[in-house]
Amino acid sequence: EAGVTQSPTHLIKTRGQQATLRCSPISGHTSVYWYQQALGLGLQFLLWYDEGEERNRGNFPPRFSGRQFPNYSSELNVNALELEDSALYLCASSSEQGLGTEAFFGQGTRLTVV
Amino acid sequence: GDSVTQMEGPVTLSEEAFLTINCTYTATGYPSLFWYVQYPGEGLQLLLKATKADDKGSNKGFEATYRKETTSFHLEKGSVQVSDSAVYFCALSDLGGGADGLTFGKGTHLIIQP
Secondary structure, three states: OOOOEEEOOEEEEOOOOOEEEEEEOOOOOOEEEEEEEEOOOEEEEEEEEEOOEEEEEOOOOOOEEEEEOOOOOEEEEEOOOOHHHOEEEEEEEEOOOOOOOOOEEOOOEEEEEO | OOEEEEOOOOEEEEOOOOEEEOEEEEOOOOOEEEEEEEOOOOOEEEEEEEOOOOOEEEEOOEEEEOEOOOOEOOEEEOOOOHHHOEEEEEEEEOOOOOOOOEEEOOOEEEEEEO
8 A cells, every 4th residue: 555655755946936745645544734844843733634625724824825635635835935944844644533543644845945 | 732842862872772752741632642753764654652541552662651640651662773763753632622633742863872
């Protein structure tokens, strides 16, 4: 069974540009989470999608947005890139919501803003 | 809001030493608790979990017990190996208090020397 896949693995953008990151969840999983892992800051929750709807978002500005498609894959868009957006962006998926739900993570997209 | 606090390290040990990585949490509901591991260049993998008080999660020689009275979920291993070198994240899922998926600690970098 294929795991969570993310593309691209690396992305280099200049300040002010837009970045689009993609995530394909494990087959059968309906929930997708996005996290930012910046150096020294640990993992910060960005967005949660379930059944095509945005369920919650973390404490990030509106230029971080995304969507979930009918096949449950997801995109994360970052507009007006800033240098501090450079980070590893991790996507995770899970099959249900409830206590003890296990999330499976992808390898991440390394975004570098220059 | 929910939070997870863990020692950040780096923690450096010799092979076969005893390992403890402390983790404490605050949560508004009754969370599930997790330990994730991130090997160099990879995404996060679930190491173990516990969903209720006094539960013990275990995997690959690692153990952690859900202690509600001390709000702790310390990770232990009796004899570490060089291959255990990685970053370890303590996390909680508290859907009763706010649906933002997982709340992570900042991670503990573990280095095992031969």
